[in-house]
Amino acid sequence: MIISKKVIRNKNLKEKIAFNIFRVFSAIVVLSLVAILSFIIYNGISVINWTFLTAMPEDGMTKGGIFPAIVGTLCLVAGSMIFAIPIGVFSGIYINEYTKDSFYKRFIKLMTNNLAGIPSIVFGLFGMSLFVNTLRFGDSIIAGSLTLGLMVLPVVIRTTEEALKSVDNSFRHGSLALGATKLQTIRKVVLPMAFPNIITGIILSVGRVSGETAPILFTVAAYFLPKLPSSIFDQVMALPYHLYVISTSGTNIEESRPIAYGTALVLIGFVLIVNLAANALRKYFGKKVKMN
């Protein structure tokens, strides 16, 4: 009896130690996130004001605002989404609704996974070689948008597919039994039900696109360009590239530090808003679907 008590005490002690280690490690992970966020917010909040957001950079990017970079990033987000949303959603619909568990389905999934695993700098190389040099778009919004769009395509495809998969088959069967065609079923029944999750995926990919630097380095990003783009064949500044430039190779790194903090905060703020929006949408629509 005494021995078995000892064994029990021993194993419970082990459990305590192990679980506390897990707790501490999880805390480290959370703390590193908190450290990064609070550091950027603490240093950047004093820089942010209306002028900073709406003025052109001045004095070798040590003063003024980041307006052209914000506009540039918005252009790139819009451009890449125009490309990635229709193709990605269509592709997801085809994979989930039209293909059976066939070789083709597995092949497409493998290719989508592989595309998702390719490093962003390789997309940059590819975009430069195809869009900038071969198709002669030059460094332009369209070249950058297509490169970025291609990069987030797997995200859009996967989330669409997951969203469609979560729609119960009985809805499809019900619609088909009422005499609707396959397309009508998809349009009127499946897509509306999957819509919230598809939108969530798209919002998250917007967040990803807005923060990527490597793919736009050689396809669109301008070092310093204090004017707004007038066509899709113009170069633009972009927030992430701007942050990279002023924190590593600007004309005066020390003096432009505040601008760098501000830019980092705007970038993080954008990502935060995007994440919160995605979560809120998920919750809101989740309730709505259940109520129906």
Add this chain to the structure above:
Amino acid sequence: MIKFFKSTFEKIIEGTLFLSSTITTLAIVLIIVFLFREGIGTFNQSPIEEGFSLVVNKNNPINELSAQQIKNIFDQNITNWKTVGGNKDSIILFNLDNISNFYSDSAIGENFEFLPQCISDYTEKHSGVVAFVSTRYTGKGFTGKILTTPKVTITQFISQKEWFPTAQPAAQLGVLALILGTLWVSFGAIVIALPLGLATSIYMAEVANPKVRNFLKPLVELLAGIPSVVYGFFGLVIIVPGIQKLFDLPVGETALAGSIVLGIMALPTIITISEDALRTTPKAMKEASLALGANKWQTTARVVIPYSSSGITAAAILGIGRAIGETMAVLMVTGNAAVIPHSFLEPVRTIPATIAAELGEAPQGGLHYKALFALGCILFIITMAINLIVGYVSSKKKYNTR
């Protein structure tokens, strides 16, 4: 009639959807074509810049010099022809930068009209001379011997250590240091991220109550959403000076800084995938273990973790993949010195960082440009291999459990 239109319309839509689904395949094919078309061009070129050549005295028995030998000669590490297999004769360097040491301005002529003659004379008179000159000057009437340089080969490209793509007279294209640098930083990152990530995922899946889990989950997603430049900026401002002070180093931009930043960045990948894997453990198995008197930790360690080991392996490999391909953060914090790393407290340079830092300055279509695309090919092959391994590991799991 209407029915006919309807069914045609449906066919058209289905066709459009099908075409959309082919785009990922098309994209991969295009990436392979464009990347490798430029990258393979590296191996058909001489490392000496086009329009220039190396010339020696016509009695010199040397016919060919490798890129490395040329560099050593011009860096004056090799000063005698005997070292590279020639006669015992000291090497005299002659190039247009130091031509005033050999000839006066009047001898060369105001518009360099006598320059070809000077070069020709000098190489003829001195048996040990090696000159790096434009091919314009070695045309008709030139009496020296033009050396050939072997073209860049794949084995050389991968096995040589020195990466000086813009070096004169011969570009040094050895990527071994870059490959090792990439692996070194990624290895460090995974050493940091794996224990943290695994512990967090086990905590989320097995220990934490649902409330804590619902609080942690969005935080991890947020960690994944932070742009890599912001990580790089944080590393540059906080981690780099911290390491410099802590270890009393001349510079803080080290492999360690890169590993820490990459480790944080790889965390979300590892946590999400291994947590998903841990959650696939059937409840029946866990409950059976608990019913046999095992406590929660014993169940976790001996049932849950072994059951989900393939998922955890996949998470670790994907984490490494993320670290290998990451560009901006590494570029900003590792110092970018193209040397083979010996410790974590030295600057290193990775493949993605090299591409990002140098492509802007490399003239399009030149050797340097193509060599950077060849680096892209190496990166592409590594990440493809990682994807295939992950696919293999995950498929193995299905086989075992059925």
